Amino acid sequence: MSEEEKKDYAESPINLEYHYTAGSATTRFLNQVKEGKIVGQSCPKCSAVYVPPRGSCPRCGVATNIEVPLTDKGCIESFTIVHIPIPGNPIVPPYVCAMIRLDGANISFLHLIQGIDVEEIRIGMRIQAVWKPKDEWTHSLENIKWFTPIDEPDVDVATLRFQES
């Protein structure tokens, strides 16, 4: 072995494979997403609406067994402008990742914002989902390509805070 080929480390990859299950609540949600519908789940005790639902209300520790159909409109609760390219990621920086709060939901989820200059994006901005063509829909929120601003007045996000009922 030549001097250049010498390594001072050894590679030892470790892999474990799993059959991941989303849980019965999230499964119900994803089955609706495949049909192009967003159906949150609500807590029977505190009425908080979760989207995506994970199976329980983590405030109350009970199953979220009430289905709540939601629209694909909402607002930007928080966002970040990504300037650094990620290897393997096809999206060209700068682009925006935002926490999306759908109307009627009490939690937000992460998604992309497109269709606007990144410098113009602001918290409280109204947005709506842009869906992939129907024949590409699967059990994934990636059925939504991204969210794009709509011509509605901004929302004061302070009003979105969960109110104890």
Add this chain to the structure above:
Amino acid sequence: MKKVAIIGYAQHPILENAGALNEVELIMPVVHQLFDELGISQNNIDFTCSGSCDYLQGAAFAFVEGLSAIQTNPPIKESHVEMDAAWAMYESMLKIQMGDADTALIYGFGKSSPGRLDSIISLQMDPYYISPLWPDRVSLAAIQARVLLEKNIITPEQMITAVIEARTNSKNNKNALVTELVDKEAYLASENISSPLNEFDCPPISDGSSAMIIASEEKAYEFTDHPIFIEGIDHRIESSNIGSRDLSKPTGILASIEKLKLEKIKFDVAELHTQFSHEVPYLQSVLNLSDVPTNLSGGPLVGNVMMCAGLDAIGKTYESLKSNDFTNGLAHASSGPCLQHNMLVHLEKKS
């Protein structure tokens, strides 16, 4: 020492494959069952502690997700052990001893079905320095079985008896996974998985969850007329370097026996966290249980939920004392390869 008692225990039916149910959906029913039986809520709990293994779920900090099964508003005090939930009970015990809590909720959960348990347990337990050597749990258990057989500490007949009795006793356990009876012929016809262990000597892959509530003496009587007291609890760990252990000498368990003065106690029942058949006669002999009904629930050989089975041994002992004319019970929980880490719990029903 403050007197601490178990006031409730609940176990999810043990499943071969919980399928779509995620961990949170497994935990919620047992915790709610416990609360409903005692007529209390999370608001009555001072300290919450869970036991689980993130490798089972294959996600870092997976145990935090488990907390979604618990009411956390108003905020709670909680902790977690990356171990069997029997050790979550131990931590809760300490919390009560320190005066930081009077009541504690303990829960454990584990799904073994989604991954390869041999690899998962190996990664969790093998104290490797550079790269995992991947010794699997069955082969490691087989080494100890071989040592015990060759030293005539146990016999092959005792292993068969342990298997047959476990299956027979599964009828006492409404949550048992394996209930099919097995006879000597079927046992002897079974091929070795890792000599001398065959499939009947090994526990089934199991999914499930369990929960328990313990309380200081005063609080215990507020919630139930029938608390079962934790009279003694002790745990000891042996070297993680398996080559430096004498697998036929349970030094940790012997130290616990002495510490808890167990030789003076006449036990009415015992539940042992014996995952493999050879461990049953071995621990019966070490713990002097030859005349004591052992593993009336069938034990881990009929249902072995990872990170729960130790807590289940304590829970099953509690249930036995509660529903029979028994006074003293011994529970054993274990962790690590070849009974490396052992906990003994002496439970007592006050007349």
